[in-house]
Amino acid sequence: EAGVTQFPSHSVIEKGQTVTLRCDPISGHDNLYWYRRVMGKEIKFLLHFVKESKQDESGMPNNRFLAERTGGTYSTLKVQPAELEDSGVYFCASSQEERGVPRVEKETQYFGPGTRLLVL
Amino acid sequence: QKEVEQNSGPLSVPEGAIASLNCTYSDRGSQSFFWYRQYSGKSPELIMSIYSNGDKEDGRFTAQLNKASQYVSLLIRDSQPSDSATYLCAAAAGGTSYGKLTFGQGTILTVHP
Numbered sequence: 001e002a003g004v005t006q007f008p009s010h011s012v013i014e015k016g017q018t019v020t021l022r023c024d025p026i027s028g029h030d031n032l033y034w035y036r037r038v039m040g041k042e043i044k045f046l047l048h049f050v051k052e053s054k055q056d057e058s059g060m061p062n063n064r065f066l067a068e069r070t071g072g073t074y075s076t077l078k079v080q081p082a083e084l085e086d087s088g089v090y091f092c093a094s095s096q097e098e099r100g101v102p103r104v105e106k107e108t109q110y111f112g113p114g115t116r117l118l119v120l
Numbered sequence: 121q122k123e124v125e126q127n128s129g130p131l132s133v134p135e136g137a138i139a140s141l142n143c144t145y146s147d148r149g150s151q152s153f154f155w156y157r158q159y160s161g162k163s164p165e166l167i168m169s170i171y172s173n174g175d176k177e178d179g180r181f182t183a184q185l186n187k188a189s190q191y192v193s194l195l196i197r198d199s200q201p202s203d204s205a206t207y208l209c210a211a212a213a214g215g216t217s218y219g220k221l222t223f224g225q226g227t228i229l230t231v232h233p
Contacts, residue, residue, distance in 0.1 A: 031219060042124075042226065043164070043208070048219040056220055091163060095219075104152045104171045107212040109221060111156070111163040 002027065004112035006092050012118045018080040021115045023092030025074070030097035031055075032075050033109060034067060038088035046090075049075060050097060061086075082119045089114045123147060126209050126224035135233050139196040141207050143224055148190065149214020154221065155183060155194045156208040164208055168194065199231040 005024045013019050025032045034046040046065070047057040051072035060067070064083070069075040079086055093109035126143045133139045145153070152171045156164035170176045170183040170192065182195040192211075196203055206226040213220040 033219060033221075035221075042122075043221075043223040045220045045222065050219075059220070093221075103218060104169055107152045107218050107221075108154070108166065108169050110166060113163045 004092055004094050004110055006090075006112040006115050008115060009113065010116045010118075012120065013082055014120050015084055016081045018078065019082055019117060021077045021079075021090055021092075021117070023075045023077070023112060025092070025094030026110060028096070029094035029110075030072065031095040031106065031109075032069060033093040033095075034075070034077055035091040035093065035111075036088050037091065038085070043091065046077075079117075082117075084119050087117055087119045089116050122224070123222045124209055124211050124224040126207075126227050128225055128227060130228040130230055132230045132232060133199050135199060135201060135231055137199050137231075139199045139203065139229055139231070141194040141196075141209070141227050141229065143192045143194075143209030145190050145192065145209075145211045145222075147211060147214050147222070148187075150211040150222075151214060152212040153183075153185060153192045154210040154212070155181075155192075156210060157203075158206045158208055158226065160206075167207075196229075199229075201231050201233055204229060204231050 007022045032049040037043045045059040048055045049069045066078045091114045092112045095109045155167045168183040170185045180197045184193045209224040210221040
């Protein structure tokens, strides 16, 4: 079974440009999460989708960030316009959401390899 | 006070020894806790999950949870050089909603031959 995949693996852009990150969750996982790790800090939650609906977007830094999950499959995270402080590693994770699955299983998240974003 | 706190280390142990990693959390509503291992430049890899007080063993790894003390630990027995990595403790959000993981800053473990 394929794991969580992310594209691109690296992105270097200039301040003011737009970047779109993509995440493909594990097949059948309805929960999809975005996290970010900036240099020297811990991994921070950005938002959580259940299928195509945003369940929790409390971690989104500001309105320059837009996440979508049309059709409830893959997700994109767009940063427009990018700022220097947006540099970091963006991780995507997914987990199960089937009825009857214990809570701990729904909360068990599997992470993708991340996208390393550098804004110059 | 950070929501999830770990000793950043580095923690250095000899090969074959027991490595002990500790974590405290502040959200009493959190029910599930996770240990991830992260090699440099790689993604977090799930090692263990635990949600009941007490110990949970899986091979060389034992996770321990004490909800009264809001404390989670990970023991690695017979440590190997390949265990050298950053270990991340995470707590799932409490309450009726779930999903958000709060991470500690990670403990760097070095196992020397």
